[in-house]
Amino acid sequence: MRVIAVVNYKGGVGKTTFTANIGAELARRGKHVLLVDLDPQCSLTQCFYTADDYQYRIRENRTLKLWFDTFVDGLPRASLANFIVTPREANAAIQQHGAGRLDLIASDVLLFQLDLDAARAAAHSSDVDRVLFLRRRALLDALSATDMPAYDYILLDCPPNFGLLTQAALVACRDVIMPAKADYLSTVGLDTLFFSIHGFREDYATMVKKYGGKHAGGAFNPGEYLVVYTMVRFRFQRPEAGHQYYMDQVKNVLKLDAFQTVIRQSDATFGNIGASVIPPALRLKPSDQIHEELRALTDEFLAKFPSTKGSVAAA
Numbered sequence: 001m002r003v004i005a006v007v008n009y010k011g012g013v014g015k016t017t018f019t020a021n022i023g024a025e026l027a028r029r030g031k032h033v034l035l036v037d038l039d040p041q042c043s044l045t046q047c048f049y050t051a052d053d054y055q056y057r058i059r060e061n062r063t064l065k066l067w068f069d070t071f072v073d074g075l076p077r078a079s080l081a082n083f084i085v086t087p088r089e090a091n092a093a094i095q096q097h098g099a100g101r102l103d104l105i106a107s108d109v110l111l112f113q114l115d116l117d118a119a120r121a122a123a124h125s126s127d128v129d130r131v132l133f134l135r136r137r138a139l140l141d142a143l144s145a146t147d148m149p150a151y152d153y154i155l156l157d158c159p160p161n162f163g164l165l166t167q168a169a170l171v172a173c174r175d176v177i178m179p180a181k182a183d184y185l186s187t188v189g190l191d192t193l194f195f196s197i198h199g200f201r202e203d204y205a206t207m208v209k210k211y212g213g214k215h216a217g218g219a220f221n222p223g224e225y226l227v228v229y230t231m232v233r234f235r236f237q238r239p240e241a242g243h244q245y246y247m248d249q250v251k252n253v254l255k256l257d258a259f260q261t262v263i264r265q266s267d268a269t270f271g272n273i274g275a276s277v278i279p280p281a282l283r284l285k286p287s288d289q290i291h292e293e294l295r296a297l298t299d300e301f302l303a304k305f306p307s308t309k310g311s312v313a314a315a
């Protein structure tokens with residue numbers, strides 16, 4: 001099992017679109033995939049459930065927020081496995097091709113309170129660091145629990161900030177994928193993001209020395225850090241020169257690796273997130289160019305992130 005965080009604190013760069021589509025394509029290829037929506041905006045959840053379905057079937061019973069509600073003294077009283085849902089329509093489309101499966105842990109707008117709750121708990125505690133530590137490692141512990149189903153991949157779709165949910169994802173993951181637009185502001189942000197992630201991991205490692213606990217999934221030895229370029233405009237079958245310039249800068253100056261395949265700008269394909277509960281990756285025709293590109297991106301993903309099905313701890 002390989003846990004990968006999809007992170008960028010810059011908003012609207014295509015994190016959720018990447019997570020939903022690569023997750024769907026991996027499942028179409030027979031992989032067992034869990035997507036976790038860590039964003040109170042619920043965009044990833046919306047990729048798989050209509051508003052009504054979510055409101056009446058999911059929100060009251062199974063969301064990440066409800067799992068966090070079970071916490072007492074910083075520790076969950078329920079298994080995260082109880083909160084997994086299996087989107088019906090997307091899986092029907094996946095199973096036309098094989099035995100893959102795509103599960104989800106849905107979000108809730110009220111998750112935005114998590115940072116505030118942690119701050120309150122810390123204010124009432126004699127050991128502020130311990131309160132933070134327990135919350136930061138909660139997802140890691142939950143994903144490596146023995147009652148979690150065996151997945152090939154778990155993808156963590158982070159909100160556009162560096163709050164507790166992003167931190168919990170960074171502790172839980174082995175690898176980091178950073179979706180970014182190939183423009184000036186996004187590439188400046190990538191540098192900052194990379195160093196923030198490293199700094200955070202060092203801080204967390206200090207906490208582990210103090211408080212102990214598991215560090216499965218490579219929390220101390222970061223795996224791959226890879227940029228994926230999204231919303232790239234093309235001219236004569238190549239990324240526009242302006243985009244290429246910034247992609248080269250990131251490679252040569254910031255020394256950050258990126259997927260060779262980029263996701264092109266296509267409002268018709270990706271522009272209306274949540275318009276269907278079946279992600280474009282499962283709806284495109286083989287003759288569509290984007291279909292080919294998503295396939296190529298998934299080939300790269302599988303080569304960069306080999307996975308054996310099993311527990312997080314064993315990966």
Ligand SMILES: Nc1ncnc2c1ncn2[C@@H]1O[C@H](COP(=O)(O)OP(=O)(O)OP(=O)(O)O)[C@@H](O)[C@H]1O
Pocket residue numbers: 010011012013014015016017018039041043158159160230231232263264265266267270271272273
């Ligand atoms: N390749 C693309 N072509 C055209 N539109 C896209 C593409 N990728 C994403 N979009 C659109 O851009 C918007 C932002 O995408 P998305 O929600 O995936 O970004 P995000 O980084 O997850 O945002 P946030 O930071 O708010 O979570 C959405 O409306 C989505 O439909």
Ligand SMILES: [Mg+2]
Pocket residue numbers: 015016017039043044157158159
């Ligand atoms: Mg998002």
